[in-house]
Amino acid sequence: MDYVPAIMRWLHLMAGVMWIGLLYYFNFVQVAALKAAAADSTAAGITKHVAPRALFYFRWAALVTWLAGAALLGSSFVGAFTLQAGHVPIGIGAWLGTIMLLNVWGLIWPNQKKVLGLKPATDEEKNKARRIAFLASRTNTMLSIPMLFFMAAGAHSGIYGL
C-alpha cells in the first residue's frame, strides 16, 4: 500500500463529506428552518446552540479537505492548477474547491461571526453581513455541483469522457 496518498485520499473524502454535508445542511435545512423559527420566536435555539457548532466543523473541515487534496495532488499540484494535459478535470475541481475554501474563510465565517453575535456589530452591519454570508454560502452550494462532478471525473476520467 502507498500509505501517504491512500491516507490523504481517505482524509480528503472524510473531511469533504463533513464540509459539503454541513454546507448542504445550511442551505437545504437551516435557512428555511430559521425563517420558520423566526415566526414563532424559537430561532435562538438554532443561532445559539446549533449554528456555532456547525460552523466550527464546517470551516475546519473545509481547510482539512483542501490541505489533504493538495497533499494528494503532490507533484501534480502545479500541473493541476495550470490545467496541464492530463490534469484538466482535477484542475477544474481543484480551482472550484479553492474558490469555495476562500469563500468559507474570507466571506462566510467573518460575516457569520457578526450575525451570531460572536463579533460586535450594529443591526445595520449584521443585516449586511447576513446577506453577504448567505450569498457566499449559496455560491458555494452552486459551485459544489461542478466541483463534485470534476472531482469524480478527475479520478474516473474514462467514464466521464474527459
Add this chain to the structure above:
Amino acid sequence: MTNPLDSLWGTVISGLVLTVALYVVAHALI
C-alpha cells in the same frame, strides 16, 4: 431581475448549468 441564488432550486439549476459549461470547456482543453 431576481438573483437565482435567492432560491434554493435556482442555486441547484445554476450549478447544473455551470457544470455543463465547464464540461464543454474541459473538452475543448483536452
